Amino acid sequence: xxxxxxxxxxxxxxxxxxxxxxxxxxxxxxxxxxxxxxxxxxxxxxxxxxxxxxxxxxxxxxxxxxxxxxxxxxxxxxxxxxxxxxxxxxxxxxxxxxxxxxxxxxxxxxxxxxxxxxxxxxxxxxxxxxxxxxxxxxxxxxxxxxxxxxxxxxxxxxxxxxxxxxxxxxxxxxxxxxxxxxxxxxxxxxxxxxxxxxxxxxxxxxxxxxxxxxxxxxxxxxxxxxxxxxxxxxxxxxxxxxxxxxxxxxxxxxxxxxxxxxxxxxxxxxxxxxxxxxxxxxxxxxxxxxxxxxxxxxxxxxxxxxxxxxxxxxxxxxxxxxxxxxxxxxxxxxxxxxxxxx
Amino acid sequence: xxxxxxxxxxxxxxxxxxxxxxxxxxxxxxxxxxxxxxxxxxxxxxxxxxxxxxxxxxxxxxxxxxxxxxxxxxxxxxxxxxxxxxxxxxxxxxxxxxxxxxxxxxxxxxxxxxxxxxxxxxxxxxxxxxxxxxxxxxxxxxxxxxxxxxxxxxxxxxxxxxxxxxxxxxxxxxxxxxxxxxxxxxxxxxxxxxxxxxxxxxxxxxxxxxxxxxxxxxxxxxxxxxxxxxxxxxxxxxxxxxxxxxxxxxxxxxxxxxxxxxxxxxxxxxxxxxxxxxxxxxxxxxxxxxxxxxxxxxxxxxxxxxxxxxxxxxxxxxxxxxxxxxxxxxxxxxxxxxxxxx
DNA sequence: CTGAAAGCGCTTACAG
DNA sequence: CTGAAAGCGCTTACAG
Numbered sequence: 237x238x239x240x241x242x243x244x245x246x247x248x249x250x251x252x253x254x255x256x257x258x259x260x261x262x263x264x265x266x267x268x269x270x271x272x273x274x275x276x277x278x279x280x281x282x283x284x285x286x287x288x289x290x291x292x293x294x295x296x297x298x299x300x301x302x303x304x305x306x307x308x309x310x311x312x313x314x315x316x317x318x319x320x321x322x323x324x325x326x327x328x329x330x331x332x333x334x335x336x337x338x339x340x341x342x343x344x345x346x347x348x349x350x351x352x353x354x355x356x357x358x359x360x361x362x363x364x365x366x367x368x369x370x371x372x373x374x375x376x377x378x379x380x381x382x383x384x385x386x387x388x389x390x391x392x393x394x395x396x397x398x399x400x401x402x403x404x405x406x407x408x409x410x411x412x413x414x415x416x417x418x419x420x421x422x423x424x425x426x427x428x429x430x431x432x433x434x435x436x437x438x439x440x441x442x443x444x445x446x447x448x449x450x451x452x453x454x455x456x457x458x459x460x461x462x463x464x465x466x467x468x469x470x471x472x473x474x475x476x477x478x479x480x481x482x483x484x485x486x487x488x489x490x491x492x493x494x495x496x497x498x499x500x501x502x503x504x505x506x507x508x509x510x511x512x513x514x515x516x517x518x519x520x521x522x523x524x525x526x527x528x529x530x531x532x533x534x535x536x537x538x539x540x541x542x543x544x545x546x547x548x549x550x551x552x553x554x555x556x557x558x559x560x561x562x563x564x565x566x567x568x569x570x571x572x573x574x575x576x577x578x
Numbered sequence: 579x580x581x582x583x584x585x586x587x588x589x590x591x592x593x594x595x596x597x598x599x600x601x602x603x604x605x606x607x608x609x610x611x612x613x614x615x616x617x618x619x620x621x622x623x624x625x626x627x628x629x630x631x632x633x634x635x636x637x638x639x640x641x642x643x644x645x646x647x648x649x650x651x652x653x654x655x656x657x658x659x660x661x662x663x664x665x666x667x668x669x670x671x672x673x674x675x676x677x678x679x680x681x682x683x684x685x686x687x688x689x690x691x692x693x694x695x696x697x698x699x700x701x702x703x704x705x706x707x708x709x710x711x712x713x714x715x716x717x718x719x720x721x722x723x724x725x726x727x728x729x730x731x732x733x734x735x736x737x738x739x740x741x742x743x744x745x746x747x748x749x750x751x752x753x754x755x756x757x758x759x760x761x762x763x764x765x766x767x768x769x770x771x772x773x774x775x776x777x778x779x780x781x782x783x784x785x786x787x788x789x790x791x792x793x794x795x796x797x798x799x800x801x802x803x804x805x806x807x808x809x810x811x812x813x814x815x816x817x818x819x820x821x822x823x824x825x826x827x828x829x830x831x832x833x834x835x836x837x838x839x840x841x842x843x844x845x846x847x848x849x850x851x852x853x854x855x856x857x858x859x860x861x862x863x864x865x866x867x868x869x870x871x872x873x874x875x876x877x878x879x880x881x882x883x884x885x886x887x888x889x890x891x892x893x894x895x896x897x898x899x900x901x902x903x904x905x906x907x908x909x910x911x912x913x914x915x916x917x918x919x920x
Numbered sequence: 921c922t923g924a925a926a927g928c929g930c931t932t933a934c935a936g
Numbered sequence: 937c938t939g940a941a942a943g944c945g946c947t948t949a950c951a952g
Contacts, residue, residue, distance in 0.1 A: 242946085243946065244945080244946095252922075253924075254923090254947090255922075255924080256923075258946070258948090262947085268921075270921065270922075288693065289697060289945085290946065292637050292698035292699070292944085293638055293928090293944070293947090294947080295634050296638055296928050296929070297946050298928085298946085310663065311653060311678075312659045312663035313659075314654070314659065314863075317653055317659035320653055335676075337666075337675070351630065352675065354630065355631060355632060355633040356632045356633045356634035356929090357633060495863045502871075521837045521863075522862070522864035524837075524841055524864075525837055525841055525868050526864075526869070527869025527870075529844075585930065585931095594939085595940075596930080596939090597932080597938075597940080597941095598939075600930070600931060601932095601938095610938085611938095612938075616938090632928085632929050632930065634928085635928070635931090636929080636930055636931080637944095638928090638929080638945070639929080639931050639943080641944080
């Protein structure tokens with residue numbers, strides 16, 4: 237049981253004040269013209285006694301925690317897992333740690349999580365806000381904690397955000413299908429009230445329109461946010477139910493839905509792309525080793541993570557400055573594989 | 579810019595002491611026989627002023643942070659992502675938050691991460707220790723912070739741990755292949771010095787032995803811990819290189835290697851299970867939607883996560899008691915799909 | 921060049 | 937039934 241050593245332990249041992257020790261250990265020795273001899277002694281003893289500053293005390297005093305609060309839907313979802321990892325990496329590079337919370341796309345949970353982290357734990361937030369969380373985000377703007385939204389945002393709220401051009405991505409994905417001769421293209425989506433999903437739907441519809449294909453509303457399936465495998469299965473069954481030629485392609489707007497979709501198609505004995513072509517968003521491992529590797533709109537996770545941290549830290553480090561909020565839209569990366577035929 | 583209200587703000591407003599307010603807000607009003615009228619008033623004003631206690635100050639004073647430090651290899655790896663999620667869930671249920679760190683299987687990183695979190699941030703640790711981290715784990719035992727190891731442990735260190743019966747699992751997986759007529763069974767593994775991986779290799783060898791199949795050392799490929807796709811590809815190429823009949827099955831000891839392996843087999847044009855049967859550990863989404871869904875030893879992630887948190891909290895809440903360390907070994911769940919033929 | 925003191929926001933003996 | 941005071945471990949004006 238090692239006894240934690242504190243500043244005063246060192247001060248006492250050397251017969252100097254805590255002030256001096258603190259100054260030296262924080263590299264302010266020179267600045268305060270403390271003699272080199274004393275500095276050396278202090279640092280030596282600190283090492284000997286294995287001194288580790290208590291960050292809690294430090295944070296309480298300085299008001300800085302060097303911690304970023306991250307709220308995402310689910311860290312077990314590879315999309316958020318990878319994104320979280322990129323954020324963790326960039327944060328570590330800048331000397332920050334991150335506290336993860338999974339909201340399960342629940343506004344109640346994210347509200348509690350924000351409130352919890354607001355109790356002194358973090359210097360700022362990176363949030364992927366769930367549906368119906370406008371109010372809490374607005375409340376957050378009124379606190380003094382900076383934040384940046386990722387993956388989605390609220391058009392009516394003036395805040396930092398890093399997103400992807402969802403409309404364009406969905407447009408390109410759909411156009412790709414059309415160019416390959418598919419005409420009866422279904423779309424299975426989820427969380428349809430979130431902007432990012434709205435935009436994906438708009439892109440899909442626009443592509444159909446621009447190609448002179450009439451939108452068939454029956455081909456658009458909006459799942460509840462608490463979607464499960466069986467919901468996706470049901471949707472696909474409905475889409476393909478009547479006869480094999482009902483639809484010839486599907487656009488999945490998330491990889492979670494896409495993976496469930498592929499499982500369902502397997503169960504129904506439908507071959508990709510012979511019976512049904514598919515195109516999706518995100519790029520989980522599963523898409524690479526699928527029997528028909530999936531053509532998809534991969535998001536630039538590294539860049540999103542990096543920029544989110546950078547934008548956040550810029551604001552944390554420069555709190556007074558009323559810099560304009562940063563609204564950043566990145567391009568997706570269209571990865572063409574074999575699920576739309578060749 | 580909402581000004582944070584503190585205990586003294588409330589005390590001042592009511593003309594009482596901070597002591598009283600603190601007592602009431604912590605539910606100790608009754609206990610200290612504070613009049614109901616006063617209690618009500620305090621709670622009312624606290625709500626009005628939107629009082630949120632500063633956890634940092636609280637932690638500094640009480641020595642409790644209600645935070646668990648979690649160190650895993652990589653939160654972006656679905657295995658750890660799911661495990662992390664289960665830990666987060668169980669912790670939340672018990673009123674604890676978790677601070678994630680990805681060590682990338684690097685002992686230097688995990689050492690820094692432990693030291694960092696030891697600076698007042700956490701009440702205890704859940705750690706998946708990388709190779710060569712015995713020393714830091716030993717150091718940790720000497721601190722007053724409880725911890726539990728997951729996924730791996732060090733036989734020479736007496737500590738809490740939750741693992742899985744790796745030897746048995748690998749034995750069963752290999753035996754399953756043998757029972758289906760496969761004879762030239764390769765094994766591709768990684769981090770071979772970690773106990774869990776050692777055990778998997780032992781199980782593999784034991785199964786061969788028990789079935790009277792002579793171990794061919796050339797069929798065992800041990801990858802470096804910083805394994806990448808190309809290493810797996812190289813290993814498989816070597817294994818299958820000379821002629822098609824070199825090997826007829828592969829045991830992958832992790833899903834990360836397994837997924838890379840399937841990709842490699844795809845590139846090499848080898849069909850699962852016709853050319854080569856495979857069996858693996860863990861159960862990522864990818865295994866379900868592979869053209870030949872993968873037979874695998876799934877780990878009980880929910881249980882591992884739950885028990886890790888429970889064991890840890892038991893020790894956190896009962897620090898004096900020198901309870902015996904908990905060494906828990908769970909069974910894996912053998913999921914039979916189609917990658918070993920039918 | 922160095923130290924005494926105040927204070928971050930809490931909790932908790934102790935006293936009455 | 938309630939309050940003054942000490943203290944958790946730091947940092948930072950202020951004074952000399």
